[in-house]
Amino acid sequence: MVVCMRPKPYLIPPRPETLISLTSILQQSEPCLDAVVNIIKADVSLFTVVMSTANSPVFSGASHFKSLHQAVMRLGLKRLYTLTELILLRKSLSKVGRLDRFWDTSVEVAELAARLAPQLTTENPDRAYALGMLHDCGVPLMIESYSEYREFLNSNEGLNHSTLSLKERALFGVDHFTVGAEIAEAWQISDDICDAIRVQVDYPVALLNQHDEVSESSKALFCIVLLAKNISDSYRRYWRLDSPLSQSYELKPALEYLGLPDMDYLDIRDDYLDELEMIR
Structure with a gap:
């Protein structure tokens, strides 16, 4: 513990x-x-x-x-x-060691998101790429700032993000989603990306709330990155934070938000997995 x-x-x-x-x-x-x-x-x-x-x-x-x-x-x-x-x-954010796998996966997710964005939405692929890179950017700073945080992640592998956020706040006084959004704001990243980083902790409720302050663009970008993470995870290269055992990102609400049938997404995912295998 x-x-x-x-x-x-x-x-x-x-x-x-x-x-x-x-x-x-x-x-x-x-x-x-x-x-x-x-x-x-x-x-x-x-x-x-x-x-x-x-x-x-x-x-x-x-x-x-x-x-x-x-x-x-x-x-x-x-x-x-x-x-x-x-x-x-x-x-x-790379002052702490042994984060190469984390950043390599972030790049993979970002590139997948940039390709998915014009295929499934009207969102700008550059913004999808940026969110793919930044969606968990609070993690390295948490590792740098709290000596126990790396062990905490290893001990809580597979938690859904709401539960993970609550435990982070209880132990450290802040969660990595909030830290990530603060980093993005400090670096003057666009508001829709900052909001999309925050949306993660409230998924899927945030997608269903039609009267909140989160833009539809932020929600769409988040859904795109969510699918990119699922494809990357299926390729078995994703970092510990989102292991195959994790239930934090059930895809159905995101697919419904994008208006994408399950079978259509599975076909898209298979195509991308084939491409990843070819360039391996």
Whole structure:
């Protein structure tokens, strides 16, 4: 049993100077592409991830980009900004070790969500990608801030998210969904993504409530990420937080919200699983 000691406050990492500089350039009436490229090149890890992500199937299709200029032109400045924001946030939240599997799975979920979004909804795939990356971003900060939190997760594998949230609040005074939403807000991520992070703890009730303050866009994005997580989980690569034993994400309410019949979803899932197996 995990015994919670006096909790130390968690500190949300500030937006780095690189992101602030990029924001300043992109807010200009005619952003300078060379200036954007120079900012990306100045951070070796950022340059590497931008290039590898731009060349992933979800962004590049059949193309392969050898120069950063080509990658930026293909991605577009708006998508590049979102990608840069996510890369830098991941870097800021990666102070604790042994989280490679967590982030690898987040990338997989994000890429699946970006592909599912235009297939099943009218939502922007970039926002679906962002939510896929950020939906559990409170976990690394909780691990960093509370020495018992990693053990807590291992001891509570398979809990539904409402129960998990209650136990987190009882032991640590806060749950990782709230922390994740606070991180997204501090980094000036769009409101619909922040709300979608919070929606997780109230699923499926949040989808049924027609009079709450959560937008339909936030709910749709959450449902898309939910399906992406299910596909990733079915591929047996998902992190401990959502093991195959977990009952936290029953799909029926999400499928009903999206107007997607069960059998149609199973066909879609099988197609994606076949693709994942082929690129393994």
